Amino acid sequence: MTKTSAGKPFPWHILFFLGPGLLIYFSVSVYPLLDTLRLSFFHESSDGSLAFAGLANFTKLLFDVVWSEPFWNATWNNLVFFFIHMLVQNPIGLLLAVLLSSPKLRLSGTYRTLIFMPTMLSVVIIGFVWQLLLSPLWGITENFMWNLGLEDYFDAWLGKESSALVTLAFISVWQFVGIPMMLIYAALLSIPDELSDASVVDGANPWQAFFYIKLPLILPTIGMVSILTFVANFNAFELVYTIKGALAGPNYSTDIMGTLFYRTFFGFQLQEGSLTMGAAVATLMFLVILLGVALYLFFFQRRIKRFQL
């Protein structure tokens, strides 16, 4: 024991290598998060001074109907937004990945780049382009649908209470489908050819080879994609803000946690922003995400079988 304490000098090099990263992580991520948690327990008076208020902000947010109604509405909309991504974005991403990894496909590099491209574009551009495309005044969608004989189904989707949120979700799916595709594609590529060859020799058809050989092997990646989607969707904000503004109309039908937070924290038009209520909304967002990730880790991650390839 004395030998270790005396013989080994303090491992300065570890601190040296970890230091810069930790410093950045603490200053731009951990500290703001903790300070937000702290702020959410305070109340801001009209002269700008802060006073400790306990759980008042949270009881207000969850039980005062003026706040709870928008809050649950935003939570629900956010869930819808998330489920659309899970049901549309990730299966399509999986499908594209499988198609791309097929050795018979030509120009797969081109497709990969093209499909991944929107992910790298700014949301402002995506929002602007899609608004123009879908605009009943100047857009091309109506003509396009007319050519297909579907003109009766065209509508001002982005403007209607019933369809605005779903339309926004689809735009977001279009933009981000490249991410699950890339991740799953990489996982598929890492499966050794011998495994699929062996299954073919054993008499498996392509469906069986996919469902019994490949899918189990990429399941951990699909799980990771799901949790990434969850976190990204509950932090989403830019697309709704770009297209519908911070009031997320019509009638708050596109209001998600991000826009609710923005309105609360920064204020809107004549509505004053509140530092502390904003912090409370942000804290609840954090808790929702934490809960989601915890459930995932507990029920899914632990049960996944991993295979040594």
Place this chain on the structure above:
Amino acid sequence: MKNTQMQKATKTIATLAAGFALASTSFSAFSADKLVIESWRAEDTKIWSDIIIPAFNKSNPDIEVVFAPVPTSSYDSALNAKLKAGTAGDLITCRPFDVSLSLYNKGNLTSLNDLPGLASFSDVARSAWITDDGKNTFCLPMASVIHGYIYNKEIFKELKLEVPKTESDFFKVLATIKSESRYTPLVMGTADQWEAATMGYQNFGPNYWKGEQGRKNVISGQEKLSDSQYVKTFEHLAKWAPYMGRSYQSQKYSDSQNLFTLGRGAIYPAGSWEINGFNAQADFEFGAFYPPVPEGQDTCYISDHTDIAMGLNANSKNKKSAKVFLNWMASSEFAELYSNQLPGFFSLSKHAIDLKDPVAQEFLSWRGQCKQTIRNSYQILSRGEPNLENVLWNTSVGVLNGTMTPKEAADKTQASLVNWYKPQQ
């Protein structure tokens, strides 16, 4: 050897630090007379930088002024964030009433009571930027905007239409445009929401609630926002929907502006602030009319809204220069420049100004014919939760989109007020 290297390194660092310190001090010395104006009027950038600021620099060449606007919709949030971080400009464009009042109460704006230039403004002009006890004025009034309707004169001539004076005339005109031409009768959308409330509800509404009388009665609690005159306002608004052109639900503010200036629409529910943009974009003649009165009503009411003022950042390092600039903004030179360069923004100062733009003159002439009021949600009534202005946007859009009946909308606005406003409880 090791030591000398160490010394060398220390020396380098010391030099660098000294350099930084020097750079920052020289920077602050340089910026001593540089004023930055925070504004939401991005459209006016050219006029400020090419005309107004050079005019100021003629008499004050050693004060550099920079006009730094952000888009309207993010102004308040951006400004708040900058004020909290201490990076906001020296001069802050003030929204009317409570938004600026709260900035003053938080110590972000300075009281301007000792500013000689304030004498050029009447009490009414100052009323939007004064503390509740009337003791402190915290922004220098700049301009008001008047609501009304802008119409395409060529389309009116083509269809042989008269400018409507009463409500039934108004809807007859709309019906004629709809049945006899392919023009959009009423150019407005609900995608951005605010037009529905500002150019709809607040535009013709004063005719129903009798302008100032109704506005003050709601503040004192004698009238409710669910009373018949407010239901009637929403009923009138609901009648607009069939004339608003196809798919108005996803038509944005800029879409509406483009539709009208391209000559594809006949009547544009407007604020006078549109004049400048329309002058630049439209190649046809356009005119304006005030909100048509309900049948049998003689008095017309217009929304003449004290809209814009200029305040002084309490943490500004250049207060002296800023006050020089503010005093200049109170001069007749500025009033004349501003009103004529930005037709549709009517100077609030006492100076007599010669307006050159015919449409702006038309708007201004209504002050003599109609009674004036301001938007009823701006003073006091938007202080609580839920915010009345936001509720009005939401309900006005609901009524236009047909997802809310006028009665429901009126009840909802009243309920939002009852929720926090004592005189209404």
